[in-house]
Amino acid sequence: MPSIISDYNYWIYILLMMIGLYAMLAKNNLVKKVIGMSIFQTAIIIFYVSISAKEHATIPIIAHHGAAEAAIDVAHYANPLPHVLMLTAIVVSVGTLGVALALCLGIYRRYNSLEEDEIQEQLQ
Amino acid sequence: MSFAEQAPVLLVIIPLLSALLVNMVGLINRRYCLPVAVTGILGSLTASVITLIRVMENGVISYRLGGWPPPFGIEYVIDHLNGLVLVTISFVSLLAVIFSKESIKKELPEKIPQFYTLFVLLVTGLLGMTVTGDAFNLYVLLEISALTGYALIAMGDNRALVASFNYIILGTIGASFYLLGVGHLYIMTGSLNMGDLLTILPRLYTLNVVFIALLLILTGTWIKMAFFPMHGWLPNAYTYAPSAAGCLVAPLVTKVSVYIMIRIMLSVFSPLYVYNIAGLSETIVWMAVIAILSGSILALAQTDFKKMLTYLIVAEVGYMVGGAWLASSAGLTGAILHIVNDALMTLCLFIFAGIVIYKRGGHQLQDLAGLYKKMPVTMAAFTVGALSMIGVPPTAGFFSKWYLILGAIDAGRYHFMAALLFSSLVNAILFFRVIEIAYFEPKIDHHGGETENIVVDEAPLSMLVPLIIVALSLIVIGLYSGDIVTNIIQHSVPQGL
Numbered sequence: 151m152p153s154i155i156s157d158y159n160y161w162i163y164i165l166l167m168m169i170g171l172y173a174m175l176a177k178n179n180l181v182k183k184v185i186g187m188s189i190f191q192t193a194i195i196i197f198y199v200s201i202s203a204k205e206h207a208t209i210p211i212i213a214h215h216g217a218a219e220a221a222i223d224v225a226h227y228a229n230p231l232p233h234v235l236m237l238t239a240i241v242v243s244v245g246t247l248g249v250a251l252a253l254c255l256g257i258y259r260r261y262n263s264l265e266e267d268e269i270q271e272q273l274q
Numbered sequence: 275m276s277f278a279e280q281a282p283v284l285l286v287i288i289p290l291l292s293a294l295l296v297n298m299v300g301l302i303n304r305r306y307c308l309p310v311a312v313t314g315i316l317g318s319l320t321a322s323v324i325t326l327i328r329v330m331e332n333g334v335i336s337y338r339l340g341g342w343p344p345p346f347g348i349e350y351v352i353d354h355l356n357g358l359v360l361v362t363i364s365f366v367s368l369l370a371v372i373f374s375k376e377s378i379k380k381e382l383p384e385k386i387p388q389f390y391t392l393f394v395l396l397v398t399g400l401l402g403m404t405v406t407g408d409a410f411n412l413y414v415l416l417e418i419s420a421l422t423g424y425a426l427i428a429m430g431d432n433r434a435l436v437a438s439f440n441y442i443i444l445g446t447i448g449a450s451f452y453l454l455g456v457g458h459l460y461i462m463t464g465s466l467n468m469g470d471l472l473t474i475l476p477r478l479y480t481l482n483v484v485f486i487a488l489l490l491i492l493t494g495t496w497i498k499m500a501f502f503p504m505h506g507w508l509p510n511a512y513t514y515a516p517s518a519a520g521c522l523v524a525p526l527v528t529k530v531s532v533y534i535m536i537r538i539m540l541s542v543f544s545p546l547y548v549y550n551i552a553g554l555s556e557t558i559v560w561m562a563v564i565a566i567l568s569g570s571i572l573a574l575a576q577t578d579f580k581k582m583l584t585y586l587i588v589a590e591v592g593y594m595v596g597g598a599w600l601a602s603s604a605g606l607t608g609a610i611l612h613i614v615n616d617a618l619m620t621l622c623l624f625i626f627a628g629i630v631i632y633k634r635g636g637h638q639l640q641d642l643a644g645l646y647k648k649m650p651v652t653m654a655a656f657t658v659g660a661l662s663m664i665g666v667p668p669t670a671g672f673f674s675k676w677y678l679i680l681g682a683i684d685a686g687r688y689h690f691m692a693a694l695l696f697s698s699l700v701n702a703i704l705f706f707r708v709i710e711i712a713y714f715e716p717k718i719d720h721h722g723g724e725t726e727n728i729v730v731d732e733a734p735l736s737m738l739v740p741l742i743i744v745a746l747s748l749i750v751i752g753l754y755s756g757d758i759v760t761n762i763i764q765h766s767v768p769q770g771l
Contacts, residue, residue: 242417
């Protein structure tokens with residue numbers, strides 16, 4: 151039990167990931183699949199962001215130019231690297247979302263439906 | 275600041291900038307798109323060849339982007355393994371872009387600038403994935419090449435949109451698993467640089483989280499390379515893609531994913547960890563056996579020529595994954611050699627399929643009837659590709675299969691050897707069936723009468739030349755495969771596994 155409470159961020163990301171995965175694989179509507187994909191990617195972004203979150207943390211800066219002893223102690227700042235990485239991952243996931251929605255639009259124009267089974271019927 | 279010194283970064287930057295330029299000149303006149311794209315890819319081929327030669331002379335090259343030292347900045351690392359893959363990628367994409375000239379004019383006349391922009395961006399992504407020494411940078415480039423791939427495939431005929439949609443869903447799951455695996459490694463080590471990870475990880479080998487990270491990364495790359503149970507997206511996506519896009523995507527994307535798997539195995543985790551501590555070798559070789567068998571059997575069931583080729587790709591991925599996990603030097607050598615050979619063989623067969631679509635308007639097996647008399651040169655080149663797929667010496671396909679079989683014997687995994695032989699047999703049946711249709715059955719005339727005077731009607735030169743070059747290169751690489759192994763591949767394969 152203690153691990154569930156102290157590591158709750160991991161449980162949340164796993165829960166979100168499973169919701170996204172379920173939507174992507176089990177839903178019939180293409181837009182719902184795309185929403186699932188977005189939840190899935192967001193879960194991983196939350197995972198990265200949460201690993202460097204810290205209570206009462208500050209930003210990693212050197213207060214006085216060049217003086218090493220004036221730098222903020224490592225224990226007091228939040229590691230900015232995962233957050234910066236996730237800026238890139240957000241850009242990637244927005245790109246993926248855009249391409250997926252464009253495909254949905256194209257599919258709707260051609261088959262006049264967004265339901266997977268109806269499209270499969272027309273493809274037969 | 276010579277060209278040779280900057281070549282590792284130029285081989286990514288040249289196609290990246292030319293993708294931008296293709297888009298801009300496309301606004302002025304769409305006839306300029308192809309020359310710009312060819313120039314860009316030619317530039318990266320030159321840079322890749324120079325880089326490979328420098329690696330062979332002086333050993334591993336480390337290029338620091340912006341001058342930042344490795345664990346902090348992004349580093350490009352080129353050793354013998356990815357030097358070879360880089361040359362393969364740029365060579366294959368050069369031939370594919372030349373082939374695309376007539377095919378695109380016929381299939382997508384109104385989308386020429388968009389097509390070439392995406393085409394060159396995809397090449398950029400693949401080259402970047404291969405050259406980078408940073409695990410997160412690899413993820414970004416993986417997604418760049420995947421996104422352009424989805425869009426290229428979606429430009430195809432009727433069913434391409436749905437196929438591309440399925441690909442985007444599965445491809446995103448794959449890339450996300452990879453990212454998650456890298457995240458687990460980052461939590462444990464605080465580093466994203468592959469060389470740095472290799473030195474930090476040995477202290478953590480006993481931890482479960484390292485094992486989970488390996489599993490996540492492997493699953494991610496397997497989805498991207500269509501390793502058997504995760505192959506669902508591949509056949510439709512590659513079949514219904516425009517033929518020029520198929521010529522780029524089918525030979526390269528799966529092969530680069532295999533390269534990434536090998537790179538992660540050797541340069542992030544070590545051979546000691548992946549083969550001995552993780553204890554996955556036996557399971558994965560069995561999975562590869564199942565992949566080879568199912569890919570071959572599913573290929574037998576197809577009546578569509580292009581779809582048959584896509585199932586053969588699924589089987590070939592099984593060859594490479596199995597070879598890499600045999601835990602023997604010969605097996606790994608075979609897997610690496612097969613990355614090069616399979617890229618060329620697949621290119622040869624897909625260019626041929628593209629020519630058939632151009633001439634006959636379809637890609638069913640029946641569309642091939644009577645082709646030997648109408649297009650003798652095309653069919654000769656196709657026959658070389660088919661023989662290489664079967665594994666007949668002296669074509670390239672024989673030698674990589676030979677190393678894989680040696681590796682299977684070394685490692686005592688006879689079921690893998692049996693699967694390889696079975697797959698060669700199936701390939702022989704498949705391609706002789708194709709050759710029989712193309713050789714003997716004349717195209718049935720609708721008027722009922724026999725058409726006596728068959729006119730030789732070859733494909734346009736811009737399609738024929740890449741096909742002939744790739745067919746010749748299959749023979750040349752076959753003849754020189756001993757040299758390639760001793761001078762290039764041996765340096766990347768850890769000895770004494």
